[in-house]
Amino acid sequence: AAKAAGGGCCRVFTDAMRRRAVRRLTVENDLRRALERGELRVHYQPVVRLADRRRTGFEALVRWEHPERGLLLPEEFLDVAEECGLVTAVDAAVLEEVLGFLARHPEGRVSVNTSARRLDGTFAPAVAHGLARHGLPPQRLAVELLETSLVPGDAVTERELHDLADLGVEVLLDDFGTGYSALSDLRRLPVGGLKLDRSFVGDLPADATSDRIAAAVVGLAVGFGLSSTCEGVETAAQAAHLAAQGWRSAQGSLFGAPAPEEHWFPSPAVPADGVRASA
């Protein structure tokens, strides 16, 4: 019986493994093709200053316009991209698109997400080269780094972050508070700002724990002279609460969901009777 149970257990494990491997291979192959054919899109979510709700820029968020499956969110492919090393190519494609966006629109800052894995010594030079090629000041770009992707003591990553900061590109710690939040990171790394994960925003203002965490993180930001942005702000009550705590900037569905460039910068409309009128 034990043997049979063991066998069954083993078979279940194998099936799960096989499904995982098949998904990984399918997504990996599809993603390689997507990169070649240019199926990746960038959606832009506005970032506003809480004091006056003016838009100061956008966060760039990758999407995949899959020919059969429709528009895919990062959660449906980024883990595989990380595992097979394609995330570097994804981030490079997003960066290139964002540089074009910045060149097309003369105002505001755009932040791009990056995995620490991408900070392999080639990222800062690519950013410097890209900015120069498009004639853009480095202050128009920011880099969001997932705190959870940081490997403590990784010298290459740290060097690369310092190179970005020296260049004038602000480094933001993304989803601050969800990882191990080593406060020594703030001392060691050239961090310019903190972003509060939306998991701490969703239950505001009622939830006392979220309230204390949000207050503590903005306290850190102020104490270290860093910028502070909270994400996932969906209600006016949340915005008011966070503003009162001292948060400088915010993003979320209250201010605008991620959307394509044309949504924020519609091209001049062609009059409906334009063709007839000129004929």
Ligand code: C2E
């Ligand atoms: P993130 O950087 O923390 O991005 C914020 C996420 O919260 C986005 O999800 C955004 O759509 C979502 N969000 C913003 N406001 C609201 C709101 O009011 N309500 C709700 N329910 N959600 C909101 P998204 O676009 O699915 O991105 C998920 C994660 O994928 C990002 O989290 C980021 O870690 C990663 N990611 C996105 N684009 C890239 C990329 O180009 N490169 C890399 N390496 N990672 C990326």
Ligand code: MG
């Ligand atoms: Mg982000």
Ligand code: MG
């Ligand atoms: Mg975030």
Ligand code: MG
């Ligand atoms: Mg988040």
